Amino acid sequence: VTGKPKIDAQVLQNLEDILITADFGPTVSEKIIDALKKRVNRGDNQTDRLKVMLKEILIELLPNSSIPSVHVVPYVIVVVGVNGSGKTTTIGKLANYYRNLNKSVLVAAGDTFRAAAIDQLEVWAKRANVNFLSTNEGADPASVAHDAVFSAISKKYDVVLIDTAGRLQAKKNLMAELEKVIRVIKKVLPNAPHEVLLVLDGTTGQNALSQVDIFGKHSGVTGLVVTKLDGTAKGGFVFAIREKFDLPIQWIGTGEKITDLEPFDPKAFVDAVLD
Amino acid sequence: QLTNRLESFFKKLKGSGRLTEEQVRETLREVKKILLEADVSLSVVRDFILRIEQKAVGQEVIASVSPGHQIIKIIHDELVVLLGGDYRTLKLSGTPAVVMVCGLQGSGKTTFCAKLALWLKERKRFPLLVAADVYRPAAIEQLVVLGEKISVPVFTGDRKNPLKIAQECIDAARERSSDVVIVDTAGRLAIDNQMMTELEKIKSILSPSDILYVADAMTGQDAVNTASEFAKRINFHGVVLTKMDGDARGGAALSIRHVTGKPLQFIGTGEKVDALEPFHPDRMAKRILG
Numbered sequence: 001v002t003g004k005p006k007i008d009a010q011v012l013q014n015l016e017d018i019l020i021t022a023d024f025g026p027t028v029s030e031k032i033i034d035a036l037k038k039r040v041n042r043g044d045n046q047t048d049r050l051k052v053m054l055k056e057i058l059i060e061l062l063p064n065s066s067i068p069s070v071h072v073v074p075y076v077i078v079v080v081g082v083n084g085s086g087k088t089t090t091i092g093k094l095a096n097y098y099r100n101l102n103k104s105v106l107v108a109a110g111d112t113f114r115a116a117a118i119d120q121l122e123v124w125a126k127r128a129n130v131n132f133l134s135t136n137e138g139a140d141p142a143s144v145a146h147d148a149v150f151s152a153i154s155k156k157y158d159v160v161l162i163d164t165a166g167r168l169q170a171k172k173n174l175m176a177e178l179e180k181v182i183r184v185i186k187k188v189l190p191n192a193p194h195e196v197l198l199v200l201d202g203t204t205g206q207n208a209l210s211q212v213d214i215f216g217k218h219s220g221v222t223g224l225v226v227t228k229l230d231g232t233a234k235g236g237f238v239f240a241i242r243e244k245f246d247l248p249i250q251w252i253g254t255g256e257k258i259t260d261l262e263p264f265d266p267k268a269f270v271d272a273v274l275d
Numbered sequence: 276q277l278t279n280r281l282e283s284f285f286k287k288l289k290g291s292g293r294l295t296e297e298q299v300r301e302t303l304r305e306v307k308k309i310l311l312e313a314d315v316s317l318s319v320v321r322d323f324i325l326r327i328e329q330k331a332v333g334q335e336v337i338a339s340v341s342p343g344h345q346i347i348k349i350i351h352d353e354l355v356v357l358l359g360g361d362y363r364t365l366k367l368s369g370t371p372a373v374v375m376v377c378g379l380q381g382s383g384k385t386t387f388c389a390k391l392a393l394w395l396k397e398r399k400r401f402p403l404l405v406a407a408d409v410y411r412p413a414a415i416e417q418l419v420v421l422g423e424k425i426s427v428p429v430f431t432g433d434r435k436n437p438l439k440i441a442q443e444c445i446d447a448a449r450e451r452s453s454d455v456v457i458v459d460t461a462g463r464l465a466i467d468n469q470m471m472t473e474l475e476k477i478k479s480i481l482s483p484s485d486i487l488y489v490a491d492a493m494t495g496q497d498a499v500n501t502a503s504e505f506a507k508r509i510n511f512h513g514v515v516l517t518k519m520d521g522d523a524r525g526g527a528a529l530s531i532r533h534v535t536g537k538p539l540q541f542i543g544t545g546e547k548v549d550a551l552e553p554f555h556p557d558r559m560a561k562r563i564l565g
């Protein structure tokens with residue numbers, strides 16, 4: 001007797017539902033379940049075995065974790081993303097991470113717009129025990145970025161972390177402002193910024209794709225951070241993102257404390273989605 | 276967008292007497308995908324599709340309209356009914372009236388508190404903002420700065436204990452002759468038992484006439500989980516959907532409304548303190564359908 005065994009349609013539907021409710025999106029979920037159907041062999045039609053195979057498929061779709069090394073000094077990281085996604089908090093965590101690697105770190109308050117944004121970042125800089133650069137509220141964010149990189153070069157900082165104001169990607173003028181920040185950094189230091197991290201809120205749905213697309217076009221995103229994965233959201237949009245963009249996922253945010261930052265681990269991420 | 280997607284569909288569906296089960300089901304298969312892409316939660320999509328099936332099958336086909344377009348009209352109208360329904364304005368009862376604002380981290384609560392204060396001030400009320408988020412760095416300062424911008428007083432109390440701040444803010448309102456108190460709380464996870472218990476305690480101290488759950492319009496499938504947990508533990512009165520000036524489809528609006536039964540009352544349409552509008556079900560329905 002040859003041929004593929006019939007898989008219980010309900011079992012497959014249940015697995016597809018898990019992907020959909022994890023924010024994979026309906027099209028990506030369907031594609032992954034089709035891939036699972038193609039892989040199934042005799043004796044594979046048990047739910048547990050199917051789950052194992054599904055995990056393998058998902059892990060294969062994800063990039064390996066890869067925190068880039070600080071290979072040039074000063075190493076300039078710009079953090080971007082939509083309002084409230086967790087940029088400022090993530091910078092606090094990153095500053096702490098690099099400080100613990102014995103790097104000299106400068107944190108720059110590039111959000112000159114939102115109420116108390118500068119104060120908020122200053123608290124984080126103090127907690128991470130790193131240096132802080134700011135100007136007055138309402139100043140041009142590009143000038144803060146300029147001063148930060150200039151200061152980093154002259155004072156020989158290892159790492160510069162530049163915060164930016166939250167902005168919705170649909171706002172053309174705000175995306176133009178971000179382009180200018182990147183351009184000004186390039187002028188001061190030709191190969192900078194060395195990283196542009198797009199911070200994605202883990203509770204986001206399919207809009208995450210538009211964020212990666214448009215922030216990518218206007219600021220040259222080099223890597224992703226997914227925050228708030230300590231809640232019930234699964235962040236499955238990363239699979240939809242992987243389909244269209246080859247971007248590494250550097251970090252995940254797992255809470256509001258300075259230590260709540262973990263390097264992205266594809267296996268742990270997939271386990272969290274399916275278990 | 277919806278009509279573009281379904282145009283090819285409509286060519287196949289030929290009008291004749293009554294909408295058949297097959298015509299409706301085929302259309303709904305496509306609508307299911309559209310709603311999921313718009314971030315409506317799966318369980319809500321399934322309930323919604325069932326309702327449409329019941330309404331659409333056997334309906335008289337309107338002579339001048341294609342069956343597909345007719346089904347779309349049924350869908351749009353049903354969405355408007357679900358999103359709207361029992362409209363609720365702010366109750367604002369009590370002297371002073373108390374509004375408590377809550378939700379997940381970063382959803383836009385602090386900004387909304389300032390927007391609501393300005394809104395009420397423009398309607399001849401005397402609001403007092405209360406900074407009960409003692410956790411987030413510079414959260415109190417954020418509300419103080421916003422209060423200064425709109426010339427609304429901000430009560431900060433001991434800046435340490437949210438329960439004490441809640442206890443003292445009512446007297447503070449009376450001392451200043453404020454007739455509405457708007458209490459900003461820290462963002463918190465629905466599954467964080469300690470923080471949800473704190474919120475329950477703040478609620479019992481304040482006895483607010485209006486508890487508003489502030490949610491981000493770009494929230495995905497998780498909207499049902501967090502909203503239902505907040506509804507279960509806090510029993511909020513209404514919902515605010517923020518960041519509606521973005522391009523997120525906002526399916527979370529339907530998810531939250533359907534799973535909690537609470538009305539959608541306001542939308543945030545920008546970062547500025549005047550960017551607040553009442554919720555419009557028909558506009559939201561069109562946005563979700565794309």
Ligand SMILES: Nc1nc2c(ncn2[C@@H]2O[C@H](COP(=O)(O)OP(=O)(O)OP(=O)(O)O)[C@@H](O)[C@H]2O)c(=O)[nH]1
Pocket residue numbers: 081082083084085086087088089090111114117164165166167227228229230231252253254255256260380381411462464
């Ligand atoms: N639970 C949890 N909360 C987080 C995480 N990351 C950030 N937050 C919280 O999310 C909220 C927003 O964080 P911010 O760092 O202010 O976000 P932002 O992107 O800088 O916001 P804007 O500058 O206003 O655009 C704060 O309450 C943070 O404590 C995370 O990984 N888990």
Ligand SMILES: Nc1nc2c(ncn2[C@@H]2O[C@H](COP(=O)(O)OP(=O)(O)OP(=O)(O)O)[C@@H](O)[C@H]2O)c(=O)[nH]1
Pocket residue numbers: 083084114166168378379380381382383384385386387408411414460461462463517518519520521542543544545546550
């Ligand atoms: N574009 C836009 N931005 C908004 C809107 N509402 C709030 N924001 C922005 O979203 C970000 C988060 O707003 P907050 O008011 O700090 O959010 P929060 O819920 O108080 O955050 P936590 O206290 O950390 O939980 C800020 O950058 C706000 O300016 C809105 O309707 N549209």
Ligand SMILES: [Mg+2]
Pocket residue numbers: 087088089111117164165166
């Ligand atoms: Mg910030």
Ligand SMILES: [Mg+2]
Pocket residue numbers: 384385386408411414460461462
């Ligand atoms: Mg707040």
